[in-house]
Amino acid sequence: MNDDIGVFEAMHTCRAIRYLKPDPVPDELIRRVLDAAIRAPSGSNRQSWHFLVIKDAATRKMIQERYKRAFDAYAAMTASAPPRAGVSVTTMDLVRKSATHLAEHLHEAPVLLMPLLVNEQGPLRGDGPLQTVARKSTYSSIYPAVQNILLACRALGLGACLTTLHLMYEEEIAKVLGLPPNVESMCLIPVGWPAAKLGPVTRVPVEEVSSLDRYGRRW
Numbered sequence: 001m002n003d004d005i006g007v008f009e010a011m012h013t014c015r016a017i018r019y020l021k022p023d024p025v026p027d028e029l030i031r032r033v034l035d036a037a038i039r040a041p042s043g044s045n046r047q048s049w050h051f052l053v054i055k056d057a058a059t060r061k062m063i064q065e066r067y068k069r070a071f072d073a074y075a076a077m078t079a080s081a082p083p084r085a086g087v088s089v090t091t092m093d094l095v096r097k098s099a100t101h102l103a104e105h106l107h108e109a110p111v112l113l114m115p116l117l118v119n120e121q122g123p124l125r126g127d128g129p130l131q132t133v134a135r136k137s138t139y140s141s142i143y144p145a146v147q148n149i150l151l152a153c154r155a156l157g158l159g160a161c162l163t164t165l166h167l168m169y170e171e172e173i174a175k176v177l178g179l180p181p182n183v184e185s186m187c188l189i190p191v192g193w194p195a196a197k198l199g200p201v202t203r204v205p206v207e208e209v210s211s212l213d214r215y216g217r218r219w
């Protein structure tokens, strides 16, 4: 286990790992991952989060079946989409293959982590500017914790992948998991020991996605 990598190395090698071994992951490691998650910032430091650790085989299968249905619908919708700028057809094929593998084997991941948003204020209705701020701040508040989960997994040598497709069946899944009405699933992270080695993270370079003082002005 290699958990002494630097933060930059972790960020540069934290790939979406969709090939996972079914071997169990000790609870102590999951606890460390969640202990990293709760160090994240949140709006007004509200910490309106809860983390469901799903290990029960039947529950994992129930989620996988719905995830797979959502994946099939998504794959059909995007089948003829052209590759994004800067992404080769080979890369797109590899991502599609790994995403298909995950959809078919999601339940084999020993742990499914489900970050939940606990909305104490009830539904954030209204279109005023402050409601917009509250809504955006509330919904954004889970993702720093999610990123900490991904980085902690990377540091511990665990594979993980942020996914959201299960949300197509959000209500059905929430019911089985016993989520109260003010608790929302935000994403689903299968966690396990990686079954494949991937290269470093590659992205569109900084120069192409940043500006100085005005949008579109190069720096």
Ligand SMILES: Cc1cc2nc3c(=O)[nH]c(=O)nc-3n(C[C@H](O)[C@H](O)[C@H](O)COP(=O)(O)O)c2cc1C
Pocket (backbone or CB within 6 Å): 014, 015, 016, 017, 018, 095, 099, 102, 161, 162, 163, 164, 165, 166, 201, 202
């Ligand atoms: C908000 C969000 C939703 C995502 N949903 C899914 C998903 O449902 N299924 C999946 O296989 N990957 C999903 N991903 C993973 C992305 O496809 C992945 O992070 C991206 O392709 C970069 O992969 P890389 O870091 O290995 O290059 C999601 C990522 C984000 C940030």
